[in-house]
Amino acid sequence: MKSTQRFDIIVIGGGIGGSAAALRAAQNNLTTLFLIGSKASKLRSRSQWVVNIDNMIGFHEGIIKDQVLASLRRANHQEAAALIEGQHYHINNRAIIKNTLERLQADYADAVTIILEDCKTTQRVDDGFVATTESGSYQAPAVVLATGIMDEQPHIQVHDKSGNIIDSPRAIYPFANRETALYCIRCEGHLTRDDAVAVIGQSGTTAEVAFMLHERYGNPVYILTNGDEPTLSETTHELCTAYGIEIIRDSITDFVSAGVGQLCGVTFTNHPPIRIKFAMIAMGTYRVYNDLAQQVMANLIAGDLPPEQRQIAISHKGETSVPNFFAIGDAARLIDEPTMKQIYTAQEYAVRAVDTIDHRRRRKMRAAALAHD
Numbered sequence: 623m624k625s626t627q628r629f630d631i632i633v634i635g636g637g638i639g640g641s642a643a644a645l646r647a648a649q650n651n652l653t654t655l656f657l658i659g660s661k662a663s664k665l666r667s668r669s670q671w672v673v674n675i676d677n678m679i680g681f682h683e684g685i686i687k688d689q690v691l692a693s694l695r696r697a698n699h700q701e702a703a704a705l706i707e708g709q710h711y712h713i714n715n716r717a718i719i720k721n722t723l724e725r726l727q728a729d730y731a732d733a734v735t736i737i738l739e740d741c742k743t744t745q746r747v748d749d750g751f752v753a754t755t756e757s758g759s760y761q762a763p764a765v766v767l768a769t770g771i772m773d774e775q776p777h778i779q780v781h782d783k784s785g786n787i788i789d790s791p792r793a794i795y796p797f798a799n800r801e802t803a804l805y806c807i808r809c810e811g812h813l814t815r816d817d818a819v820a821v822i823g824q825s826g827t828t829a830e831v832a833f834m835l836h837e838r839y840g841n842p843v844y845i846l847t848n849g850d851e852p853t854l855s856e857t858t859h860e861l862c863t864a865y866g867i868e869i870i871r872d873s874i875t876d877f878v879s880a881g882v883g884q885l886c887g888v889t890f891t892n893h894p895p896i897r898i899k900f901a902m903i904a905m906g907t908y909r910v911y912n913d914l915a916q917q918v919m920a921n922l923i924a925g926d927l928p929p930e931q932r933q934i935a936i937s938h939k940g941e942t943s944v945p946n947f948f949a950i951g952d953a954a955r956l957i958d959e960p961t962m963k964q965i966y967t968a969q970e971y972a973v974r975a976v977d978t979i980d981h982r983r984r985r986k987m988r989a990a991a992l993a994h995d
């Protein structure tokens with residue numbers, strides 16, 4: 623059995639929050655173990671789904687294009703300049719995460735150890751926490767957990783490889799990959815502003831998303847419950863009628879494509895087909911990856927949802943109910959505040975958490991230095 627390696631901090635989860643935390647920890651010169659997770663956990667997370675970020679200032683191709691084009695001013699650069707001018711450079715989660723890993727490896731290799739495995743267990747010990755993966759065991763006085771969530775997906779009946787009919791979410795994936803199936807009202811809602819949109823789900827939250835789209839953009843909006851009975855109040859029904867939002871209760875039989883990943887309609891068991899350009903999936907959370915927080919007995923947000931769908935309760939520092947065990951990003955939520963599942967909030971809480979850990983560590987150094995004198 624290998625001995626337990628020690629670090630100042632263990633960061634678990636190699637998505638947006640974890641990458642921001644690992645970079646901040648490295649820049650604060652903390653010895654950092656960064657457990658970025660396996661290919662399988664990456665595919666099960668939101669980190670891979672964001673194809674084009676356009677809701678944040680600074681994250682825009684125009685900044686880089688301007689600088690590159692400024693260095694291509696000579697006559698023999700014209701062809702290259704025209705090529706760059708005509709390209710669309712997506713800035714997405716994959717690119718951000720890849721770039722952060724490259725920076726950590728190039729500039730902070732002394733401070734950061736990166737391991738491409740899932741963390742299997744976390745455990746409280748006298749002076750901190752022990753985290754284990756398949757191949758090792760690691761200890762630190764503080765942990766930052768950023769393992770994310772996964773959205774509930776609409777299922778429709780499809781044929782599997784053996785020709786059997788099964789309920790599967792896979793029909794929506796090609797559209798999700800091209801941002802015509804959307805998941806985030808704050809980051810992607812504006813894309814629908816000129817087009818008809820179907821909001822998929824059956825709850826009050828689904829209706830709220832439909833109302834927000836209609837009130838902001840005045841576009842035609844449908845609610846598709848995909849065979850489920852809507853759980854909407856009387857007032858919600860009245861507002862749907864007032865806004866001309868049709869609630870279609872039939873099961874969806876297909877998402878119609880107008881080219882690679884381009885959604886153009888939905889078909890149903892009985893209802894006539896509808897033409898839409900976007901679907902907004904508003905079915906709630908399928909899974910919050912909170913197991914490692916539960917293992918150290920950190921509190922989850924209270925409520926009626928089953929534990930696997932409840933976010934981890936945190937303070938304004940990003941700290942859970944367990945001192946020095948922090949949780950950030952989509953998997954975490956401030957008590958009594960709305961959820962903020964965004965790239966910039968994951969990054970902000972990464973910095974809050976790591977700076978708190980750094981502050982506590984330095985406070986101990988000071989106390990030790992004074993005790994020594």
Ligand SMILES: Cc1cc2nc3c(=O)[nH]c(=O)nc-3n(C[C@H](O)[C@H](O)[C@H](O)COP(=O)(O)OP(=O)(O)OC[C@H]3O[C@@H](n4cnc5c(N)ncnc54)[C@H](O)[C@@H]3O)c2cc1C
Nearest residue numbers: 635637638639659663664668669741770809951952964965
């Ligand atoms: C379609 C879509 C579009 C979006 N667009 C935007 C946008 O334009 N702007 C914006 O601000 N936000 C956007 N978001 C939200 C944004 O992607 C998330 O808020 C952000 O990715 C959350 O970061 P995170 O670190 O909490 O989780 P994630 O980025 O999902 O990362 C979680 C990571 O944890 C790892 N992991 C899981 N379990 C383990 C384990 N046991 N051990 C080790 N690692 C583990 C996974 O491999 C994964 O890498 C969008 C979300 C979706 C779904």
